[in-house]
Amino acid sequence: MFMPIEPFASGRLPVGDGHEIYWETSGNPDGKPALFLHGGPGAGMGPGYRRRFDPRMYLIVGFEQRGCGRSVPLAQAHSDALSVNTTAHLIADIEALRAHLGIGQWLVNGVSWGTTLALAYAQSHPRAVSELVLMATTLTNPAAVEWITETVGQLFPVEWEAFRAASGAQPGQRLVDAYYELLTAPDEQVRARAVRAWMAWEDAHVSLGAKSVPAERDPMWCQVFATLVVHYWKHAAFLPPSALLDGVRLLQGIPAVLIQGKLDVSGPSAMAWNLHKSWPGSRFVLIDDEGHGGPKMVQAMMDTIADFAGHR
Numbered sequence: 001m002f003m004p005i006e007p008f009a010s011g012r013l014p015v016g017d018g019h020e021i022y023w024e025t026s027g028n029p030d031g032k033p034a035l036f037l038h039g040g041p042g043a044g045m046g047p048g049y050r051r052r053f054d055p056r057m058y059l060i061v062g063f064e065q066r067g068c069g070r071s072v073p074l075a076q077a078h079s080d081a082l083s084v085n086t087t088a089h090l091i092a093d094i095e096a097l098r099a100h101l102g103i104g105q106w107l108v109n110g111v112s113w114g115t116t117l118a119l120a121y122a123q124s125h126p127r128a129v130s131e132l133v134l135m136a137t138t139l140t141n142p143a144a145v146e147w148i149t150e151t152v153g154q155l156f157p158v159e160w161e162a163f164r165a166a167s168g169a170q171p172g173q174r175l176v177d178a179y180y181e182l183l184t185a186p187d188e189q190v191r192a193r194a195v196r197a198w199m200a201w202e203d204a205h206v207s208l209g210a211k212s213v214p215a216e217r218d219p220m221w222c223q224v225f226a227t228l229v230v231h232y233w234k235h236a237a238f239l240p241p242s243a244l245l246d247g248v249r250l251l252q253g254i255p256a257v258l259i260q261g262k263l264d265v266s267g268p269s270a271m272a273w274n275l276h277k278s279w280p281g282s283r284f285v286l287i288d289d290e291g292h293g294g295p296k297m298v299q300a301m302m303d304t305i306a307d308f309a310g311h312r
Contacts, residue, residue: 001051001302012072013063013100015093017084022070023063023097027055032130032309033103035094036062037121039112039136042228044069044221052109052302057309061106063097065090065117068224075227082184082231086238091121098128105130107308109301112267112292113229116140116237116244119275122254123247131308132256135301136292137275138267139244140237149175149233152205152265159204166197180234183227191223198226205266206292248279255311256282257304259297261290 007024014020027050034053038045044064053060066085067075075082098106108129110118115134122129138144153160169178182194199222232238240246256279258272269286276284285304287296 001048001298002053002055003051004047005050005055006047007050012070013093013097015066015089015096017089018073018081019066019084019089019093020072021063021066021093021097023061023100025059025061025101026050027053027058027060029059031055031057031059032311033059033061033101033106034305035098035106035108036060037108037110037114037117038062038065039114040068040225040228041065041113041117041232042068042075042225043113052298053305054309058107058305059103061097061101061103063093066093067228074220075224075231082227085228085231086235087117087120087232088238090117091124094121095125095128104128107131107133107305107311109133109305110135112136112138113140113232119244119247119251120237120239123244123250126250126254129251129254130311132251132254133259133301133304133308134256134272135259135297136264136267137258137260137272139271139275140232141239141241141244142236143241144267144271145176145233145236146174147268148205148266155265156204159201163197163201163204166193176230176233179226179230183230192219195219195222195226198230202229245275245278248275251279252281255308257285258282259285259300259304260287261292261294261297262286262288263291266292 005026007026010024012020012022036049045062050060064071073081108118115137167175167178169175260269260272276282285300290297
């Protein structure tokens with residue numbers, strides 16, 4: 001990875017509905033623009049993403065999506081802010097940031113949930129996207145949500161039983177719906193227990209072939225993360241079920257690389273593979289011994305970003 005660098009500019013951009021998104025730029029002000037879209041939803045971004053881009057070649061842009069990180073207000077259980085936190089709002093925020101920075105086109109790099117957002121954004125604004133680099137692809141459609149909250153429990157039966165029990169789900173009720181009720185409940189202790197149970201399940205299903213998850217996290221970060229993940233998963237990213245696959249036709253001519261871990265049980269490789277098969281000109285890279293992220297996947301992503309550096 002490249003040496004650590006600090007942003008040369010940053011701020012909060014008002015985007016309407018009482019929201020302000022934190023943004024930062026680093027690298028070469030005159031370089032090729034590249035946008036990083038973080039995962040979660042609600043994970044925010046650390047400084048590490050900057051090190052994946054050659055700072056001599058790229059103008060590196062990062063921002064924290066509505067409701068998380070250094071953006072305000074943070075997602076809260078009883079806030080009207082959740083009603084104006086949808087994929088359509090995030091797409092509009094990206095366009096507002098692009099206009100604010102005076103950027104015509106940019107490479108878009110998404111990781112995990114960031115791949116869902118990258119695809120939705122690129123299909124809405126294909127002329128603004130020069131290339132797409134996606135790692136650990138997920139489509140956040142109903143099938144993906146059912147897999148990650150229900151079906152994949154067959155691989156982690158002990159952890160899933162605890163996850164199901166903590167949800168208090170009624171017969172026939174989806175676990176994601178049960179957790180939404182808990183995480184938006186008026187009782188703070190109910191919400192706190194739900195956050196702990198949700199985070200334990202997250203740690204379980206990303207553990208295979210991926211780096212270990214820190215045992216201690218900031219409680220507010222966990223609350224924001226769990227609230228936004230469940231909010232978006234409950235509503236299947238606020239998109240029609242086949243929208244992202246159907247919308248591939250809008251991306252013809254945009255160079256794209258999809259990097260996937262063979263051991264990824266959170267977002268199985270078939271998601272990226274099926275996307276690739278319907279996307280002429282895209283490239284599929286499979287890493288045999290990694291899961292939902294890992295050093296080889298990051299290296300493949302960096303190599304791809306380096307290859308695109310000369311495209312203007």
